[in-house]
Amino acid sequence: MxxxxxxxxxxxxxxxxxxxxxxxxxxxxxxxxxxxxxxxxxxxxxxxxxxxxxxxxxxxxxxxxxxxxxxxxKEYYLVKKNDRKIAYREGAKHGYIYEELAHIKNNDIFESFVVTIRSEPREKKLFSHEGYEFMYILEGGIRMYLNNDVVTLEEGDSISFSSKIPHYAETLGDKDAKILSIRMKSIDIKALINQAGKDK
Structure with a gap:
């Protein structure tokens, strides 16, 4: 005990x-x-x-x-290329493959992946969730749908956005795209302060 x-x-x-x-x-x-x-x-x-x-x-x-x-x-977490784990995410059902870049247990602050987006045809489904995302195009190119906006990203381009915005990505042409994706969870400090005041 x-x-x-x-x-x-x-x-x-x-x-x-x-x-x-x-x-x-x-x-x-x-x-x-x-x-x-x-x-x-x-x-x-x-x-x-x-x-x-x-x-x-x-x-x-x-x-x-x-x-x-x-x-x-640990003070740091090393993941060798051949040791990357394939992580399941909702997008896996829609042609996305997620490779974990950091095996940090119980870390609710951020996640980092190399995401492969298949060029195969699939249903266009927009996702939205809490937090923020940063994406850097490593290979190929993508067409990014952000609510009613559409942007084109090619190798070397990057984008960051609130994950609350309905979003979806598809490849340009018939070549798979590879992306560095970093996702950060949002913390509502104001809500925490307000709740603390109510619970006093």
Whole structure:
């Protein structure tokens, strides 16, 4: 039981540092006192589930993060070309192949992929979700649909946009396209502050 508590406190502290948040920041966003957050991090106090849920929300992770056994914290993550993993995403059903560039466990801040877009005909389906995206064309070219706008991107071009905009990409001509894709999750700090005020 002691090891369980130590892991939770250490994980909260480490993740807070990774997010560049102070004890006071977490206290402000959760509505708890700075002293309580410090006690939780130092395993003086074992937080109840409701408290842990608020801390998880501020640190932008799922609560299960604090209970998993196989977390692997490192200063850097190296992925060799032949070690890339094929990741399943919704777009896989629409001709997109995602190769993970970073095997970072439990990282809800960003994802990075090399995405191959097949040139084969398929249904044109626009996607929208939370966050932001950056795309850099490594090979080939794509036609990007962003709501009612259409832009053409060729090798060496890049684009960044809010993922809330309905979007879709298809290749130019009959050649597959390869893209560096970085996706960042948005954090609604205002909502966190407002919620913290309501929960005080």
């Amino acid at each position: 002691e090891e369980f508590n130590i892991n939770i406190g250490e994980r909260i502290k480490r993740l807070r540092h990774m997010r560049n948040l102070t004890l006071q920041d977490v206290a402000n966003f959760t509505g708890f006192s700075k002293a309580l957050i410090s006690q939780i991090e130092n395993n003086v106090v074992t937080p109840p589930i409701t408290t842990l849920a608020k801390i998880a929300k501020v640190l932008n992770v799922k609560m299960v993060y604090f209970f998993e056994d196989d977390l692997d914290f």
